[in-house]
Amino acid sequence: MPHSYPKTAILTLIAVCIFSLIIALKTGSVAIGWDDLWQIFTGKENEWRELVMRLRLPRTLAALMTGAMLAMAGCLMQVLLRNPLADPYIMGVSGGAAFAALGAMLLGIASTLIPIAAFVGALFSILLVFLVSRGSGPWSSTRMLLSGVVLAAGWGALISLVLALGPDNSLRGMLFWLMGDLSNSTVPTAVWISFPVLLLLLLLRSRSLNILALGEVTAAALGENTKQLGWLIYFIASILTAMAVSIAGSIGFVGLIIPHAMRLIISNDHRLLLPASALAGASFLSLADTLARTIVAPLQLPVGVITALTGVPLFLYLLHRARLHT
């Protein structure tokens, strides 16, 4: 829709995103000055080059990418299930990933392989929901939601079992993974490639998402093949979640709160909502991660703690403000 306000909003969000990247690169155990940062990025000699390029940049990019993917996945799950309380983890994707990741830790598998284990676990969970709720009848998001929720509960029990059986020295690592932690995260090449492809696919179908948000019968009557569209959204949202979880563990609240906040502040038109959520999710998680590694330095907190502690009041404030306006 041709309005100037949404364009301003998107540009503002892009600026916030760049700001959060710079903040993340500058702050930490060593504060990097503007001129140092400039030298590093223009390829000149600088003593902090390694620190910024090898440690802070990959971690920050991981935070940005994970935040963007989680916020988009949350947005998609909410429209797919037409339930504002849905988040990326509602269908058990993170549960499958967590069980596989924790299982791998329990078996003492090399830490570089943990993300791969998590991704495989997530894929397994995604396919299980698909196979169980496929059925031959008309598309039903209710059946899918129920299978997903039950499966998620099952994963929860298995995760508790692994935690109960796990040796004490690996518990801390497991808990950090469960709360969401970016300390050793990088974005794999596969994610750099698939993210723009999925984003483009979604933007092409985003008007259809607006229609699906009105209900399945309405969407079908307005010319959508709801079954096909439903599974498409389910798979895209799940793959985004699986990639996010493999990178950073199950970080909560981003996928629930960011899409809501964007609906309240910007628009519920998915042509704007999806890119806005991606940008806001990226900025939010990157800023939260900067806080997580500086607030009680030299200790590092799992970023999931920060997203929850800052996300909850922020969201309640937005909800309160929105009610005053309508």
Place this chain on the structure above:
Amino acid sequence: MSKPSHAGILRTRNLSLSIPGRLLLESLDWQIQRGETWALLGRNGSGKSTLLHTLAGVRALQSGSIELADQGQYHAIEKIPRREIARQMALLQQHTTYPFDARVIQMVLAGRHPHIGTWQQEGADDFAIARQALKDMDLEGLEQRNVSSLSGGEARRLAFATMLTQQTPLLLLDEPSNHLDIGHQIQIMRKARYLVEEENKAAIIAIHDLNLAARFCSHVLMLFGDGRYLAGSLDEVLSSKQLSELYNYPIEQLLWDQGRCFLPG
């Protein structure tokens, strides 16, 4: 308009409907033509909504066939892409719910969805059509209102306006007069009748108000809910005897200078 005024638009062959444990409608052979306004009558649970949803193709076809006409040729509905069906017929559902906040204008524009390509956006003409539909339904000025803040009657007229923007030759209306005050009931029935007569469309309207049906419809399809149906022109079919049997309740016909009206006995 060059189109013949009584061209067939949709027909059913041997169409049967059932819900688990009950046969609602058996072997419906029925046709609707341009220029016809059908009243769909029957008791609660007799299958009126089920029939409308099946005709619209949003509910799976159980047995028989539904065919949509395209330039005089009939094609089975399951062979036609959904988007094309949505350009041929619009469905006004009995209830509309909005799980997310949306503005009135966004909701009305949704009716343009089947007319806009994947790579396109709503254009100025789509906005013009949407605004005209809002105006027709006395909703101008509410464009930026949140749909959740509308009254029951306003929401009903918004749903009707959305259907208008779809600009289809066939209209399937499920109890359109629900929640409306008397004036607006007449207004939307008059609008439906106008579209049928002046724009050569066709409409089938599930309705419980027999007097609105008698006043604005040209044909009647009665569903008895046990498989039987009765279809015909208003004069052939609509009588106190038939209605009493349909509703299993005595219904009296009163004649007055502007026609006839029906009252429960």
